[in-house]
Amino acid sequence: MLVNKKSFVLKGTMLIAAGMLLASCGSETPKEDTVITPPADTVKTASAETEEVSYSLPSPLQIASIFKKSGLKYKDGVTSSQKDPSKYTTNLSKALNLGVYSADLSYTVLNKQNQEAMNYMKLCRSMADNLGMGSVFEQSNLSKRFEKNIGNEDSLAYIIAELQMVTDMYLDENDQQQVTSIVFAGAWVESMYVGSKVYEKGKDKSLNSKLAEQMTILGSIINSLKSQEKKDPTIGGLVADLESIKTVYDALPSVKNNPAAADDTDKEMTLTDDEVSTLTKKIEELRTKFING
């Protein structure tokens, strides 16, 4: 009996060892953005060619920070009221709503809404768990440090920035860069929704120009998602939804009649109130779609 047991352990150990050897061989697969080049013998010239364009999208915290600097006040009840992460069953809806929660977390932290910030931090963690990336919250005691520093806006902003960094690292190491783009798409739509809802109340000119400026990065978000479509075919529907917002924005008279504004670093684009309303309606539709899963 003892011999059989030893033999069983021996075989088990051999299997584990073999598995790990195979796994280590598999880790040689490149995970980064790779410059794809043809085999050397097919190359005729040594001139440079652009092989690939990739995208580095901003963080939800930066978007919230820009809106805050432009005078965006806290408005009760505009952030996501869907607080049951288990409702989301697809990876796309989970990632989009992680973005929505991240944007709400940044908005509440920068506006010193401590209890709400705590709630959104927990929701972010729960949603990250659902996506299988809960371990990022364990790194450097980020969750505990967040709780300890509640009430200290600057410290919390640094902790959120650090959380973003470990999340970016985790997704890159696991070859899931497409999740970064999807999460940011969710965060961007939520930030635009919050910004436009607050604008409706105060009609602040500075906030108006920041809403218009945010639209200039929509093209980069769409292109970033398109470049990742092979990894996740469900991205196609999201791209179509975002393109429909861009189509509405590009057709607004203030935008259409001023094509150079997108590159002009001296002038800030502003929209009429009716144009903001048109844009808000479209963003609200998509935001509802995200939140309903």
Place this chain on the structure above:
Amino acid sequence: MKKIVYAGLVGLVFVFGFTTIQSPDNCDKKALTASCKKKMEPYKYDSQKFTKISFTKKAQQLEVEVPVFIGEKYRLIFNTTALPKAIQINVYTKDKDSKKREPIYTSKAGDTEMTFDVPRARKLFVDYDVPADTLAQKGGSGCMVFMVGYK
């Protein structure tokens, strides 16, 4: 005899199970990130992009598009220490299809850790110019990181 085989296999499990597996391109992403982060203060981390580069007989150019916002201050940090050969980094405000584009930043020969504080811009296009490696039979490879900070 069985004991020796058993002990050997257990040792193998520990070696492969608990040792960090070094990627063939010698890319320690955590170390690269930590190095960039040290140069980030007083800016806040915003995003980072790892890029694997394989040197071949043909020169290559890779572009990273970075949307930025008017009135915000940005710092770009590059670390190419994990590349076997030097590359040149250029930063533009217009894309590669634009006829009139001048670099607002060009890395100096020999630099492997670079920091660039960005002037007012709406969009940045970061180009990696990878030289041809005419002597390489197979070509070396490595990775680099590019980090963005804001304040």
